[in-house]
Structures are given as C-alpha cells and as structure tokens.
Amino acid sequence: MGSMLLVPALPCAMDDIMSSHLDSFLAILFADISQSTKLYEKYGNAQALKIVSGTLGLLKKQVDRHYGAVIKTIGDEIMCSFVDPDRAVVAACAMQEAVRGHPKLSAMNISVRIGVHVGEVIFQGNDLFGDAVNVASRAVDLAGAEQIITTGATIGLMSEDLGLKNRSIGLIKVKGKRSTMEFFEIVWRDDPMDMTLIATDTFNISNVPGGTLKLTFKGKTVELNAKKPMAYMGRGEQNDLQVVRPFVSKRHASLELNEGKFVLTDHSVNGIHINMGERKNVFLHKDSIVLTDHGVMSLGRGFDKSDAQVVHFSIT
Known part of the structure; x- marks a missing residue:
C-alpha cells in the first residue's frame, strides 16, 4: 500500500520550517515499539537494544522518504513532524508496512503503534511543544500493536485522494482539555483477516471516571x-x-x-x-x-x- 500512497515533494522543506523559529501548524507523529520491555527479557540487553535501534532506524527511513523530520528519540519511541497530515498518515502506513514486511522483525513478532495529530506547535531549540504534541502523544497511547490512531481534526484535513479508510474509536478525554475528542483508527492493511476488527460494531468510548x-x-x-x-x-x-x-x-x-x-x-x-x-x-x-x-x-x-x-x- 505504501508505494501507492506516495505524496509529491513540497518546495518548502522541513528544515526551512525548523530554522524559522516561528510557531507553525504541523502534523505530529509518535511511533513506538509495542511491548519492547519483553524484548529485553527475552533477548537480553545487548541484543534487545540492537533490535530496538534497528526498528527505529527502519521507521526513520520512512520519515525521510516522506519528507518529514525526526524531532527526537525517546527510548523505544520516535517523535516526528510533517508539513501536512497527508504526509504524516502516509508515512505512518509506510512504517507499519516496513516493519510487517521485514523478515527478521516479523519473525520476532516486532510491531509498532502510531499516533498522529495536526495542530499548532511551538519551537524551542530543536524540540516541539504544544497542544498538537500532547494530543498526538495521547493518540499513540490509545493505539494497539500494528495500529494507527489519529483525531477527527486530522481526518478532516486529509485528502480524499489518499483513499484510506478509517473507523471511529469514540470520544475520549485528553489531559488539559475540557471536552472530549473523537479518535479514529486508520485502516492501512489489505489482508481480509485483519479486517475482522473493523467489521464489528463500533462503540463510542466515553472516558467516564471511576470503574476498573x-x-x-x-x-x-x-x-x-x-x-x-x-x-x-x-x-x-x-x-x-x-x-x-x-x-x-x-x-x-x-x-x-x-x-x-x-x-x-x-x-x-x-x-x-x-x-x-x-x-x-x-x-x-x-x-x-x-x-x-x-x-x-x-x-x-x-x-x-x-x-x-x-x-x-x-x-x-
């Protein structure tokens, strides 16, 4: 699917935006390795670190390929930015495909989960802060293995030409916001066996406090x-x-x-x-x-x- 969703290069590069020191409207993407602590238990520190580094390297290649910028690496997670939601979501799909299609990573059941949100950010040095970062971080927390979770705002700004399906996972509370936000799963897989999850009834999730x-x-x-x-x-x-x-x-x-x-x-x-x-x-x-x-x-x-x-x- 990734080869079918390439977005043309923009004349404005991410480096130009990063060097401008201005507040910007960007798409933020977080990607992390699912249950990476199990890798250290199973393979030991040295080998697990190689696996994590190799997987993150594979993800970073997709960021570069889709004209994004890697802002930072946080343990088993990377934070990236893109100039528009189309590039971020297409890169997210490409990341999932790259990991799933890698023989060694697939054999070890390595998977990633991804969260995307678009909004205003603030540059401080080489880092990004702001509402978009916080919401994207919440999105990746909601994602399961091999999932891409984004927001209604991102869905609304995506081009219909991408042809990507999505499903609502409901209204969810985000720290720092008074009202709930609607989150969506991006359907990136073509395998009918993977569509079972999408075919069932969708429930609106309400983050009601209390109850475990x-x-x-x-x-x-x-x-x-x-x-x-x-x-x-x-x-x-x-x-x-x-x-x-x-x-x-x-x-x-x-x-x-x-x-x-x-x-x-x-x-x-x-x-x-x-x-x-x-x-x-x-x-x-x-x-x-x-x-x-x-x-x-x-x-x-x-x-x-x-x-x-x-x-x-x-x-x-």
Missing part, C-alpha cells in the same frame, strides 16, 4: 479504566493479555470502555465462552456483550474441555 475492569490470566493482570479504555486478548505477543493456544486467534477479542460500561467484542474463529453471574455458558462469536460484576471466560474452547484456558474478570 481487571482481567487475570496465569498470574498476569490487565486493567481497563478511564486512562486505558481499550485492550486486546489473543495468541499474538502484541496483545495486552496473551493466551497461547492453537485454538486462540492471533487477535481474538477486544475490550472497550463504552459510556461507563465494559464491552467485550469477539473477532475470532472459535468464539468465547463466558460465565457471568447468573448467565452461564454464554457463547459469544463475532458479536459484543457488556461485562458485569465478575466472571470467567474461555477463549476458543468450552469450559468442559480439559485444555480450556480460563481468564478471570472483575469490575470494581
């Missing part, structure tokens, strides 16, 4: 709340809660905080079996359900099967 959903599996706990309104479960390492079994899909299910309710959506081949209060052995397949109180769920297998992997959940 806890998911526990084999000693690991994942929490959903106003600060983290989305999470994923599945076989792939990129998921927030990983359940490694052959009958579990790579991206098996998603959970979203929707108007104060926790919504579980199945995207898998084999579905989810749920026991929740008086509701026993509910089978969820390509559909959504509101979780209440506490209970258990089994991904891809019935509770009566000896190899069922039970995930416990509770809402407080």
Whole structure:
C-alpha cells in the first residue's frame, strides 16, 4: 500500500520550517515499539537494544522518504513532524508496512503503534511543544500493536485522494482539555483477516471516571479504566493479555470502555465462552456483550474441555 500512497515533494522543506523559529501548524507523529520491555527479557540487553535501534532506524527511513523530520528519540519511541497530515498518515502506513514486511522483525513478532495529530506547535531549540504534541502523544497511547490512531481534526484535513479508510474509536478525554475528542483508527492493511476488527460494531468510548475492569490470566493482570479504555486478548505477543493456544486467534477479542460500561467484542474463529453471574455458558462469536460484576471466560474452547484456558474478570 505504501508505494501507492506516495505524496509529491513540497518546495518548502522541513528544515526551512525548523530554522524559522516561528510557531507553525504541523502534523505530529509518535511511533513506538509495542511491548519492547519483553524484548529485553527475552533477548537480553545487548541484543534487545540492537533490535530496538534497528526498528527505529527502519521507521526513520520512512520519515525521510516522506519528507518529514525526526524531532527526537525517546527510548523505544520516535517523535516526528510533517508539513501536512497527508504526509504524516502516509508515512505512518509506510512504517507499519516496513516493519510487517521485514523478515527478521516479523519473525520476532516486532510491531509498532502510531499516533498522529495536526495542530499548532511551538519551537524551542530543536524540540516541539504544544497542544498538537500532547494530543498526538495521547493518540499513540490509545493505539494497539500494528495500529494507527489519529483525531477527527486530522481526518478532516486529509485528502480524499489518499483513499484510506478509517473507523471511529469514540470520544475520549485528553489531559488539559475540557471536552472530549473523537479518535479514529486508520485502516492501512489489505489482508481480509485483519479486517475482522473493523467489521464489528463500533462503540463510542466515553472516558467516564471511576470503574476498573481487571482481567487475570496465569498470574498476569490487565486493567481497563478511564486512562486505558481499550485492550486486546489473543495468541499474538502484541496483545495486552496473551493466551497461547492453537485454538486462540492471533487477535481474538477486544475490550472497550463504552459510556461507563465494559464491552467485550469477539473477532475470532472459535468464539468465547463466558460465565457471568447468573448467565452461564454464554457463547459469544463475532458479536459484543457488556461485562458485569465478575466472571470467567474461555477463549476458543468450552469450559468442559480439559485444555480450556480460563481468564478471570472483575469490575470494581
């Protein structure tokens, strides 16, 4: 897809803008490596550092290719700027494709998550500050592995000629803003298997304070709340809660905080079996359900099967 979305070079280079020392209206992009701490645990410090550096280097090449500027590197994350949203979003798609198409990185299940927002920024030395930076940072926090998250403002300024699809992930609170903002996922993949997530009903996420959903599996706990309104479960390492079994899909299910309710959506081949209060052995397949109180769920297998992997959940 990246080769189809090249944007022509602009006569005004990023270096000219950076050297002008003026406030500007730019597209800000954050990209970071998903769950990079696992790399250090798995491969050791030296090898993990090489993997992180190599991945960031691959991302920086796409920034250069699409006439952007790398502002800084923060651990496993890069911050970039572009003169318009088209270039930022096309570069984001190219980054995802580059990582996914790299044989070694793909074999190690390396993935990145990206956030983009367009707005006013302030230059201080070689760094950028301002509302656009803060919102773009929030966008990358909302993104899951292999996702590109942006804002309604960015979507509104993008050229229709790009032909990129998007889906709303809802209205979400951003620190420092009185009102919520609508965020969107950019659909960059052509693989039909990856479209399962897009095909399900979309819920408006409202960052209602209070209320936490806890998911526990084999000693690991994942929490959903106003600060983290989305999470994923599945076989792939990129998921927030990983359940490694052959009958579990790579991206098996998603959970979203929707108007104060926790919504579980199945995207898998084999579905989810749920026991929740008086509701026993509910089978969820390509559909959504509101979780209440506490209970258990089994991904891809019935509770009566000896190899069922039970995930416990509770809402407080």
